[in-house]
Amino acid sequence: MFWAINGLALAQDYDLLLRGGRVADGTGNPAVFADVAVKDGRIAVVGRVTGTVKREVDVKGLIIAPGFIDVHTHAEGIEDQPLAENFLRMGVTTLVLGNCGGSRLNLGEYFKQLEATNISPNVCSLIGHNTVRRQAMGGSFMRPPTEAELTQMKGLVEQAMQDGAVGLATGLIYLPGTFAKTEEIAALAKVAGTHGGIYASHMRSEGESVFKALDELFRIAREAGIRGHISHIKLAGKSYWGQTGKFIAAIEQARAGGLDITQDQYVYPASSTGLSQLIPDEAREGGAEQFRARLGDPAKHAEIVSRMKAALHKQGRDDYAYAVIASYSKDKSLNGLNVVEATKKKRGGDSLDEQVELILDVERNGGASAVFHGMSEDDLRVFAQHPNTMFASDSGVRKFGEGVPHPRGYGNNARVLGEYVREVKLLRLEDAVRRMSSLPATTFQLKDRGLVREGAWADLVVFDPAKVADRATFKEPHQYAVGFKLVVVNGVVVVEDDRHLGTRPGRVIRLNRQ
Ligand SMILES: [Zn+2]
Numbered sequence: 025m026f027w028a029i030n031g032l033a034l035a036q037d038y039d040l041l042l043r044g045g046r047v048a049d050g051t052g053n054p055a056v057f058a059d060v061a062v063k064d065g066r067i068a069v070v071g072r073v074t075g076t077v078k079r080e081v082d083v084k085g086l087i088i089a090p091g092f093i094d095v096h097t098h099a100e101g102i103e104d105q106p107l108a109e110n111f112l113r114m115g116v117t118t119l120v121l122g123n124c125g126g127s128r129l130n131l132g133e134y135f136k137q138l139e140a141t142n143i144s145p146n147v148c149s150l151i152g153h154n155t156v157r158r159q160a161m162g163g164s165f166m167r168p169p170t171e172a173e174l175t176q177m178k179g180l181v182e183q184a185m186q187d188g189a190v191g192l193a194t195g196l197i198y199l200p201g202t203f204a205k206t207e208e209i210a211a212l213a214k215v216a217g218t219h220g221g222i223y224a225s226h227m228r229s230e231g232e233s234v235f236k237a238l239d240e241l242f243r244i245a246r247e248a249g250i251r252g253h254i255s256h257i258k259l260a261g262k263s264y265w266g267q268t269g270k271f272i273a274a275i276e277q278a279r280a281g282g283l284d285i286t287q288d289q290y291v292y293p294a295s296s297t298g299l300s301q302l303i304p305d306e307a308r309e310g311g312a313e314q315f316r317a318r319l320g321d322p323a324k325h326a327e328i329v330s331r332m333k334a335a336l337h338k339q340g341r342d343d344y345a346y347a348v349i350a351s352y353s354k355d356k357s358l359n360g361l362n363v364v365e366a367t368k369k370k371r372g373g374d375s376l377d378e379q380v381e382l383i384l385d386v387e388r389n390g391g392a393s394a395v396f397h398g399m400s401e402d403d404l405r406v407f408a409q410h411p412n413t414m415f416a417s418d419s420g421v422r423k424f425g426e427g428v429p430h431p432r433g434y435g436n437n438a439r440v441l442g443e444y445v446r447e448v449k450l451l452r453l454e455d456a457v458r459r460m461s462s463l464p465a466t467t468f469q470l471k472d473r474g475l476v477r478e479g480a481w482a483d484l485v486v487f488d489p490a491k492v493a494d495r496a497t498f499k500e501p502h503q504y505a506v507g508f509k510l511v512v513v514n515g516v517v518v519v520e521d522d523r524h525l526g527t528r529p530g531r532v533i534r535l536n537r538q
Pocket of ligand 1: 123124195226255256
């Protein structure tokens with residue numbers, strides 16, 4: 025901040041000046057030519073800047089936008105990988121953790137640890153329903169909680185909200201949340217709502233029962249008096265494609281009825297989660313021991329197999345070629361192979377029965393993550409065009425080169441700008457920026473973030489609209505996005521010319537306390 029000239033220490037008016045760019049300020053308004061000056065971590069001037077400056081960067085021909093806010097991440101591992109390079113290098117400056125029902129239990133402690141570690145992006149977190157349910161209900165989940173257990177769960181949510189959580193998240197296809205009734209979730213959502221938090225849900229179904237699941241989300245929002253958010257909106261499974269109109273009409277009707285409903289989406293027609301999702305919940309309930317015991321019982325084994333086949337056929341499929349193993353620690357040679365290929369390799373034959381056995385075998389040996397090619401590009405584009413859809417990766421912090429994970433963790437935001445804005449022209453650039461900045465900031469109530477405005481935190485991304493692109497593919501996901509001149513977090517440059525500088529200026533964002 026001080027510059028020694030002729031023995032005198034002179035204060036500079038600004039720390040950083042971006043000169044000559046076009047500002048897409050996050051509101052969705054047309055980009056304007058303006059300089060942006062930063063001082064003490066905040067945006068000091070947007071417009072014509074005069075005065076002394078520590079560092080000036082010529083950004084002619086480039087877009088200056090608010091740093092992107094990724095509202096749907098699983099980046100709890102940032103403790104071990106504080107640079108979060110895959111996120112920063114696609115313009116993301118703030119991450120929301122704790123999605124799909126899984127978070128750290130003690131967020132107060134976790135936030136302190138992150139502050140002591142120093143991390144590159146800003147983070148905030150939801151409190152996970154599965155996390156508190158597991159804590160309160162011990163090992164038995166296929167039942168409603170007792171009154172004492174529900175009280176304990178409410179207490180855990182209350183504590184998390186006091187520690188600054190931005191809301192409650194559910195993952196209702198996962199254990200143990202899948203066994204929770206609507207009343208239980210509404211009771212917990214009410215606690216989060218009292219503090220001004222949001223209810224974000226990986227809904228109970230994204231295929232066969234998606235409209236029932238949506239009704240449940242609306243009911244929870246209404247009964248708990250809370251904003252409702254649909255995580256990674258999609259129609260999964262061929263048989264359910266094409267119902268986007270009905271889906272959006274239901275959301276619009278709920279909004280017209282007084283509910284505040286929003287949604288996020290990753291822009292790839294494939295999802296990613298545990299391969300275990302192909303196995304019925306009841307077979308896996310209670311842990312690995314019980315799962316193995318059920319498989320050892322011929323009658324139960326046959327029942328599991330027949331339910332798996334029925335679920336597959338209901339989706340309109342004859343085999344599991346749409347499911348690709350992403351990361352299987354027991355046998356890494358299967359990473360990147362689809363279930364049919366993996367079955368052939370491990371078992372010789374590749375009949376449907378052999379495929380089912382392979383899936384059960386993987387789960388028996390610790391499980392694997394997988395990529396499921398189960399969505400339609402047409403549906404994806406309809407959801408992407410809805411004005412309340414924000415773009416979010418559903419990714420964790422990637423370990424470079426490890427496994428064959430979903431490419432969204434390296435490319436999601438860049439893909440929106442390169443593919444859907446520039447190539448396909450599905451979205452206006454300013455609107456795409458809005459859905460990755462001010463819309464998430466407003467929805468998750470992140471104060472003074474998401475806009476290029478005087479007084480806001482200086483989270484900024486400067487990119488070349490002609491070059492910005494994702495490079496990660498399903499076959500070769502470990503490739504960083506390109507086209508980013510600068511990514512700035514709280515006034516500090518983290519990425520320059522598509523390189524992470526190793527700086528760690530990120531802060532923990534606590535709800536109602538910034
Ligand atoms: Zn999810």
